[in-house]
Amino acid sequence: MKEKELETDEKIRVANLYSDLGLEYVKFERERKREIEIRAGVSLALIGVLITLILNLLDFSYWKNASNIIEVVGYLTITVLLCIPLITILKSLHYLLKVILTKGYNGVNIPAITDKILEESLLKTQRNIFKSHQDYIKQNRSLNQEKALDFNNGVRWLKYTLISLVIVFVVFSIIKSVLS
Numbered sequence: 306m307k308e309k310e311l312e313t314d315e316k317i318r319v320a321n322l323y324s325d326l327g328l329e330y331v332k333f334e335r336e337r338k339r340e341i342e343i344r345a346g347v348s349l350a351l352i353g354v355l356i357t358l359i360l361n362l363l364d365f366s367y368w369k370n371a372s373n374i375i376e377v378v379g380y381l382t383i384t385v386l387l388c389i390p391l392i393t394i395l396k397s398l399h400y401l402l403k404v405i406l407t408k409g410y411n412g413v414n415i416p417a418i419t420d421k422i423l424e425e426s427l428l429k430t431q432r433n434i435f436k437s438h439q440d441y442i443k444q445n446r447s448l449n450q451e452k453a454l455d456f457n458n459g460v461r462w463l464k465y466t467l468i469s470l471v472i473v474f475v476v477f478s479i480i481k482s483v484l485s
Contacts, residue, residue, distance in 0.1 A: 320435070323431075323435045324438070327434070327435045327438025328438060331441055331442060334441075334442060334445045334449055337449050337453075338445070338449050341452045341456050344456060345401045345456050346405065348460060348463060349402070352397060352401065355467075356394060359390055359394065359470070362387055362473075362477075363391075379480045379483065379484050380480075382480060383473075383477050386469075386473045386476055389469045390470045393463075393465040394463070394466040396465075397459045397460075397461075398459075399459075400455045400456070400458040400459030401455070403452075403459075404452050404455045404456045404459065408448055
């Protein structure tokens with residue numbers, strides 16, 4: 306009988322270990338989701354600043370000063386070039402908003418306490434809780450992975466926006482100096 310009790314105690318310790326491990330993974334996935342969303346929020350604030358900058362650059366008042374075909378072509382080039390960062394920033398905005406939008410995250414499914422559950426063995430209860438943690442982790446890990454990919458795509462398009470803005474500023478300065 307003593308050996309049977311030791312074996313049960315060992316199983317309970319193992320079940321506790323797995324239950325604790327499952328809980329740690331649940332916390333990790335929850336924290337991972339929060340971190341991705343915070344970073345996306347910061348990136349969205351930067352996008353707001355860049356959109357304001359781009360819209361301020363889309364000043365069409367210089368078109369009134371176009372007196373010949375060369376100036377018209379120069380101003381048209383500037384306007385078309387400004388569409389590139391506008392398109393890339395909208396693409397970035399699309400991906401980053403997908404990160405922020407709420408999706409159907411699942412919680413840990415712990416059943417209500419009933420007489421039947423109270424009669425179950427500790428080992429069976431821990432196994433059920435661990436299974437619940439496992440299901441939560443599987444479902445939410447894929448959602449977090451999707452958010453991470455969207456965040457990386459959003460940052461990549463934001464990088465393209467910054468590069469294209471630098472190029473537009475250089476070309477804009479060159480065209481302005483040639484036309485002046």
